[in-house]
Amino acid sequence: MFDTALTSTDLIFLAKGAGMTLLVTAISVVIGTILGIIFGVIRYQIGPIWAAPLTFVLDICRSIPLLIQLVLLNAFFGMVVGLRWPGLTVACIVLSLYTSAYCAEIVRGGIEAVPATTRRAARSLGMTWGQDMRQIVLPLATRVALPSWIGLALGVMKDSALVYVVQVTELLKSTQILITRLQEPLFLLLICGAFYFIISYPLARFGGYLEKRWSND
Amino acid sequence: MIEIENVRKSFGQLEVLKGIDLTVKKGEVVTIIGGSGSGKSTLLTCINGLEPIDSGRILVDGTEVHAKSTDVNKLRQKIGIVFQQWNAFPHLTVLENVTLAPRKVLGMSKEKAEEIGVKQLTHVGLGDKLTTYPSRLSGGQQQRMAIARALAMSPSYMLFDEVTSALDPQLVGEVLDTLKMLAEEGMTMICVTHEMAFARDVSNRVAFFHKGVMAEIGPPEQIFGAAQNEETRKFLSSVRQ
Numbered sequence: 001m002f003d004t005a006l007t008s009t010d011l012i013f014l015a016k017g018a019g020m021t022l023l024v025t026a027i028s029v030v031i032g033t034i035l036g037i038i039f040g041v042i043r044y045q046i047g048p049i050w051a052a053p054l055t056f057v058l059d060i061c062r063s064i065p066l067l068i069q070l071v072l073l074n075a076f077f078g079m080v081v082g083l084r085w086p087g088l089t090v091a092c093i094v095l096s097l098y099t100s101a102y103c104a105e106i107v108r109g110g111i112e113a114v115p116a117t118t119r120r121a122a123r124s125l126g127m128t129w130g131q132d133m134r135q136i137v138l139p140l141a142t143r144v145a146l147p148s149w150i151g152l153a154l155g156v157m158k159d160s161a162l163v164y165v166v167q168v169t170e171l172l173k174s175t176q177i178l179i180t181r182l183q184e185p186l187f188l189l190l191i192c193g194a195f196y197f198i199i200s201y202p203l204a205r206f207g208g209y210l211e212k213r214w215s216n217d
Numbered sequence: 218m219i220e221i222e223n224v225r226k227s228f229g230q231l232e233v234l235k236g237i238d239l240t241v242k243k244g245e246v247v248t249i250i251g252g253s254g255s256g257k258s259t260l261l262t263c264i265n266g267l268e269p270i271d272s273g274r275i276l277v278d279g280t281e282v283h284a285k286s287t288d289v290n291k292l293r294q295k296i297g298i299v300f301q302q303w304n305a306f307p308h309l310t311v312l313e314n315v316t317l318a319p320r321k322v323l324g325m326s327k328e329k330a331e332e333i334g335v336k337q338l339t340h341v342g343l344g345d346k347l348t349t350y351p352s353r354l355s356g357g358q359q360q361r362m363a364i365a366r367a368l369a370m371s372p373s374y375m376l377f378d379e380v381t382s383a384l385d386p387q388l389v390g391e392v393l394d395t396l397k398m399l400a401e402e403g404m405t406m407i408c409v410t411h412e413m414a415f416a417r418d419v420s421n422r423v424a425f426f427h428k429g430v431m432a433e434i435g436p437p438e439q440i441f442g443a444a445q446n447e448e449t450r451k452f453l454s455s456v457r458q
Contacts, residue, residue, distance in 0.1 A: 121304035121363070124265060125318035125370060126293040135321060139308045214308070 005182050006191075017174025018195045024088065024170060025157040028095035032156070033149070035096065036103020041133075043104060044111045061101035067162050069094050074166045087166035095163070099156050106148045110141030143214050150207035154200055171195055218242055219264060219374060219407070224273035226259060233259050235429040236273065241407060243373075246400045248408045248416040250440075251426030252452060257409045258301075260426075261376045264407070265289075265296040277374070294322060297367030298376040301383050303359040305351030311338065312347040315366045323370070330369075337365040341395050357388030361395055368399075375399065377408040413456060417441050425449045 039058065043051040061069070074090045077083045114137050122132045164173035175192040179185045219241040226234040233256040241247050249257040262268040264275055266282045266289040275282045280292060306314050315338060316330035325333075338344055341361040351359055360380055367375060377396060381389040393415050400406060400419040410416055416423050417437045424434040425446065433446040444450045 115304070117300065117302050118304045118306065120267060121300065122306070122318075123290075124267060124293060124298045125366065126290050126322040127318060128290050131321050135317060136306060143308070 004184060004187055006178070006184070006187070010178055010182075011191075013178065014171065014174050014191065014195060017169060017171040018199055020169060020174075021157065021160055021171040021196075022199055024091055024095060024160045024163055024168065025153070027092045028099050028160070029153045029156055031092070031096040032099025033103050035100035037107050039100055039104035040107025040111065044108050058101040058104055061097050066094070066098060066159055067165060069098070070162060070165050087163070087168045090166045091160075091163035091168050095156060095160060098159070099152065102152050103149065106145045106152065107141070109148070110145035111137055113144040114140045146207060146210060150203065153203060157200055157203075158196065218276075218278060219405075220276040221260070221264070222274050222276070224260070224263060224275060225271045226256075226263060226268065227271055233429050234263070234270070237429075237431055239424065239431065239434070241374075241405065243405050244403050245421045246404075246406045246408070246419050247422050247424060248410055248420040249424045249426055250410065250413065250416055250452070251432075254428075255426035256429045257426045258378050261298065261378045261407065261409055264376060265293050265298055267298075290322070294370055295373040296376060297370060297372035297374065298378065299360070299363050299367055299380050301379040303356070303363040303383075305354075305359050305362060307351055310348050310350055311343060311354070311362055314351065314362060315369045318366070319369050333369050333371075334365070337368045338362070340368070340398075341365045342391070355388060356384045357391045360384065360388075360392050364392075364395055364399075374405045374407070377406065377410070379409050379411065381410070381412060411456070413441070413453070425452065427452070 039054060043054060048055070070091065073094050074087070077085055077090060118140070119132055119136060122136045123129075127135065160170060161172040163170060164176075169177070171192060175188050179188050182188065219239075221237055221239040224234050224237045225232065233254070235256075237256070237260060239247070249260070251257050259268060263270050264277070264282065266287075270283055274284075277292060277296060280287055282289065282292060306317065309317060312331065312334050315334040316325075316327070319325045319330040319333060320327060335344065335347065338347060341364055343358060343361055343365065346354065346358065346362075351362065354362065364380075380396070381392050384392065389412070393412060396406070396408065396415070397419055408416070408419075420437050422434055423437050423440040425432050425440060425444075425448070427448045433440065433444060433449045435445075439445070440449060441453065444453065
C-alpha cells in the first residue's frame with residue numbers, strides 16, 4: 001500500500017486543492033455570516049408575517065441540494081444573463097447564500113435566547129435599541145449561537161467539495177484527478193481526508209476555546 | 218415631580234389601570250401595595266415609558282413621558298427602575314454591569330464611570346465583588362447590584378418593582394435595608410411591595426391598589442391603622458403583617 005507512485009509535486013497539487021477549499025470556504029462563510037446576521041436580525045425584528053418572503057427565499061436555499069443550485073445558477077449566469085463569470089465567483093455566490101440561509105436561523109435563535117427581561121433592564125437604563133443590540137444581545141446571542149455556527153462553518157467546508165461542478169479544482173477534485181492518473185484510490189482518499197482534517201481542526205478547536213473562555217460568566 | 222393623571226391601560230380585553238391619579242413630590246417615598254393583578258407593577262413600567270398607555274398622561278419633571286416628541290431614552294436616565302427579576306448582564310463583571318450605561322449612554326470615560334461604579338457598589342455593600350461575574354452572586358447580592366447599576370446613572374427618581382419577591386426569605390432583609398438607606402438619604406422613590414412592615418417604616422404615603430383602581434392613599438398610620446376603604450381593610454387582614 002505504501003509502495004506509491006505519489007510524488008512531492010502531486011502533494012503540492014493536493015495542497016493547492018486544499019488551499020482552494022479554504023479560500024472558497026473562507027469567502028463563503030464570511031459573506032454568508034454577514035448576510036445571515038442581517039437576515040436573522042430582520043426576521044426577528046419585523047416578525048414572521050412581514051418576513052415571509054425573505055423566509056421563503058432562504059428556505060429555497062436550504063431545501064434544494066447544493067449541487068443542483070450550483071449547476072442551475074451557473075447555467076443561469078452563463079446562458080440567460082450572458083455573464084461569463086469564473087467558476088470561483090459562482091461557487092462563492094451560491095455557497096454564501098446557502099450559508100446565510102442557515103446562519104439566519106442560528107442568529108434568530110440566538111437573539112430569541114436573550115431574555116426579554118434582560119433587554120428591558122438595558123433599555124430602562126436609557127440604552128437605545130442599537131446600544132442594547134451591541135452591548136447586550138450581540139455578546140449573549142453569540143455565546144448561544146457559537147456551537148451551531150462552528151458546525152455550520154465545518155459543514156460548508158465539506159460541502160464546498162461540490163463546487164467542482166463549476167470547474168473549481170478544490171481538494172476533492174484534485175484528489176480525483178490524481179486517482180485517475182495513479183490508480184491508488186484508497187491511499188489518495190486517506191491523504192485527502194487528512195488534508196480536510198488539518199484545515200478543519202483549528203476551527204473546531206477555536207470554537208472549543210471560546211466556549212471554555214466564556215463558561216466562567 | 219412625577220405627575221400621573223387619569224392613566225388608563227389595557228392588555229387586550231383586560232383593563233389593568235382604570236384611571237390612576239397620583240403625584241409624587243421630590244424627596245417623597247410612596248409605596249404601592251395590593252393584590253396581584255391590581256395594576257401596581259404595570260404603573261411603574263408606564264412611568265418610565267417601557268409600556269405605552271391608552272389615555273391620560275404621565276409627567277416627569279414636566280416632560281410628558283408618552284409624548285411623541287419626548288426622547289424617552291434621555292428621560293429614562295433620570296428614572297432608575299429595579300425589577301423583581303434582577304436581570305444582571307451575565308457576560309459582564311459586577312463592576313462592568315454598573316459602568317456600562319454611564320459609559321455608553323452618558324458617554325463617561327472608563328475611569329470616571331469606574332469611580333462612580335465602585336462608589337455605588339461599595340454603598341450597597343458589594344465593594345469586594347467588583348471583578349466577580351453575576352452568576353457567582355446570591356440573589357440578594359445580584360439585586361443589590363441591580364440597584365447600584367440604576368443608581369450609577371444618578372437618577373432623580375427610583376422605581377422598585379417587587380424587588381424582594383423573587384428572593385429567598387433570608388436574603389430579603391439585606392435588600393430592604395438598602396432601600397431604607399436610600400429613603401433616608403432623600404431619594405424620591407416609588408416602591409411596589411408585598412413587605413408591609415417595610416411599607417410602614419419607610420413610606421411618606423402608602424397607596425392601595427385594587428383591580429386597577431387606587432382605592433386608597435394616605436400616610437402609613439392611616440392605611441395600616443385606620444383604613445377608610447373596605448377593600449384595604451380586607452386586603453390587610455388577609456396578609457400577615
